[in-house]
Amino acid sequence: MSKNREIAPALHYVGVDDRSKPLFEGLWPLPKGISYNSYLIVDEKVALIDTVDAAFTEELLANVRAVIGDRNVDYLVVNHMEPDHSSSIAAVRRAWPAITVVSNALALGMLEGYYGSCDSTLEIKEGQTLGLGKRDLQFFMAPMVHWPETMVTYLVQDKALFSGDAFGCFGTLDGGVTDDDLPLECYRDEMIRYYSNIVGKYGGPVQKALRKLSPVEVKLLCSAHGPVWKRKVAQVADIYRRLSSYEAEPGVVIAYGSMYGNTEKMAELLASHLRNAGVEKLAMHNLSTTHVSYVLRDIFRYRALVVGGPTYNGGLYPPVEALMNAVASRAIPSRIFSCFGSFTWAGASVRRLREAAEAMKWEITGTPVEMKQGYAEPKCCDMADMAAAIAAALH
Ligand code: FEO
Numbered sequence: 001m002s003k004n005r006e007i008a009p010a011l012h013y014v015g016v017d018d019r020s021k022p023l024f025e026g027l028w029p030l031p032k033g034i035s036y037n038s039y040l041i042v043d044e045k046v047a048l049i050d051t052v053d054a055a056f057t058e059e060l061l062a063n064v065r066a067v068i069g070d071r072n073v074d075y076l077v078v079n080h081m082e083p084d085h086s087s088s089i090a091a092v093r094r095a096w097p098a099i100t101v102v103s104n105a106l107a108l109g110m111l112e113g114y115y116g117s118c119d120s121t122l123e124i125k126e127g128q129t130l131g132l133g134k135r136d137l138q139f140f141m142a143p144m145v146h147w148p149e150t151m152v153t154y155l156v157q158d159k160a161l162f163s164g165d166a167f168g169c170f171g172t173l174d175g176g177v178t179d180d181d182l183p184l185e186c187y188r189d190e191m192i193r194y195y196s197n198i199v200g201k202y203g204g205p206v207q208k209a210l211r212k213l214s215p216v217e218v219k220l221l222c223s224a225h226g227p228v229w230k231r232k233v234a235q236v237a238d239i240y241r242r243l244s245s246y247e248a249e250p251g252v253v254i255a256y257g258s259m260y261g262n263t264e265k266m267a268e269l270l271a272s273h274l275r276n277a278g279v280e281k282l283a284m285h286n287l288s289t290t291h292v293s294y295v296l297r298d299i300f301r302y303r304a305l306v307v308g309g310p311t312y313n314g315g316l317y318p319p320v321e322a323l324m325n326a327v328a329s330r331a332i333p334s335r336i337f338s339c340f341g342s343f344t345w346a347g348a349s350v351r352r353l354r355e356a357a358e359a360m361k362w363e364i365t366g367t368p369v370e371m372k373q374g375y376a377e378p379k380c381c382d383m384a385d386m387a388a389a390i391a392a393a394l395h
Contacts, residue, residue: 005177007220007228008158010135012040014048014063016056017172024084024170028197028293032190033172036084037224039162040067041155044133045074047102049153049162050224051088060088061095072096075122075130077137078103079164080150081110085224090115102130104141106149129156140212142166144205146198152213160220166209167236168225169194178220182227184235191236193297194225195243200300200330206244210237243300246333250394251281251302255295256340257288257309257317263342265375266383267308270340273387279394287319292326299327304336304365304390307353311343316352324356336393337362338386340369347372365389 005013015037024030036052038060046068052060064073073096078086089111093099101111102122111118124130130137138154145166153162169191176182199206221229221236229236252274258264264286271284283298287309299305305327309320316324337357341349350370357364366389371379 010042013177014038014040016059035173043135047075049077050085054087057088057091142209144202146202161218162222168223178228179231184232196296196300197293203244248303252304253298254284257320262375273384277391306338308340311349336365338366342371
């Protein structure tokens with residue numbers, strides 16, 4: 001069944017919900033699905049803003065036709081070329097052959113690289129406007145949020161910002177479109193997980209884009225994923241502002257790997273010492289059972305990170321190494337950091353965790369704890385000092 005929603009006069013939601021794809025970008029689990037948002041503006045000219053994943057092309061076309069019937073779509077605005085938004089472009093061009101594809105030079109180059117040459121394009125530049133009749137679109141470049149060609153489009157008269165991936169989140173819309181029906185609290189966790197995994201490396205460009213757009217009044221924040229924000233525009237913008245500046249709450253993530261439970265007991269001892277030291281917000285993750293995307297979400301959320309694992313093949317335990325690589329690739333400027341580890345005959349994990357932290361220019365808080373062979377609390381008596389040092393650094 002096609003889904004059409006009029007968000008404002010002449011502005012329609014024509015996107016789709018995806019509850020089938022198991023992994024976004026082949027990497028990130030989607031337990032609550034994802035929406036690919038497309039918008040249609042019906043004026044003297046008809047403009048479609050972005051398309052959807054190719055698996056949902058027919059649904060997109062049906063949604064558009066349900067609004068405009070036999071009318072032509074005059075413009076397709078492409079804010080972002082990642083295929084979750086662009087892979088229906090070829091079908092849209094076949095459906096409305098007179099359509100003009102509107103985007104910046106970099107995106108139009110990618111368009112040809114992905115989908116072949118297109119003889120009807122309109123290259124726009126920073127700040128340029130495009131009249132649709134009673135309404136105008138204005139374009140602002142937002143490079144590296146999170147691809148180089150990304151831009152946003154502003155519907156001037158309705159003060160609606162079509163922001164591409166920015167301000168997006170995982171999660172389907174389930175019959176709603178705006179936050180009249182879809183409360184921010186239901187999407188907050190998946191917004192942070194989306195940001196930290198998809199966009200998290202590019203805090204600087206996101207900050208730059210936010211500064212550029214700060215004079216632009218936004219009444220409707222129309223991301224390419226997740227609800228349209230109308231009541232919570234300021235709150236959503238603030239979440240993105242804080243995440244992109246790597247601001248975090250006073251809390252601790254303990255992320256550990258454990259082969260036979262000994263390192264896990266070290267993690268549990270640390271958690272109890274942290275509780276005793278007054279830490280209220282604490283997220284514990286077993287890296288063998290929790291997908292790294294959830295751990296990254298909490299690392300963006302909380303100010304302290306403690307990583308532990310056994311020595312494995314003379315180095316880091318593979319899930320621990322994968323986490324540290326994922327953290328390093330997101331260029332988080334600083335976290336309160338410490339580590340612990342175990343070994344049977346030659347310890348390497350604590351040394352390697354120290355080196356990983358130093359490579360990111362993170363300081364170690366407290367003294368890392370290293371344990372030989374089986375767990376016993378007296379072997380880990382320094383854990384209380386580490387917990388106290390972390391708790392003190394949080395406040
Ligand atoms: Fe939703 Fe970067 O694509």
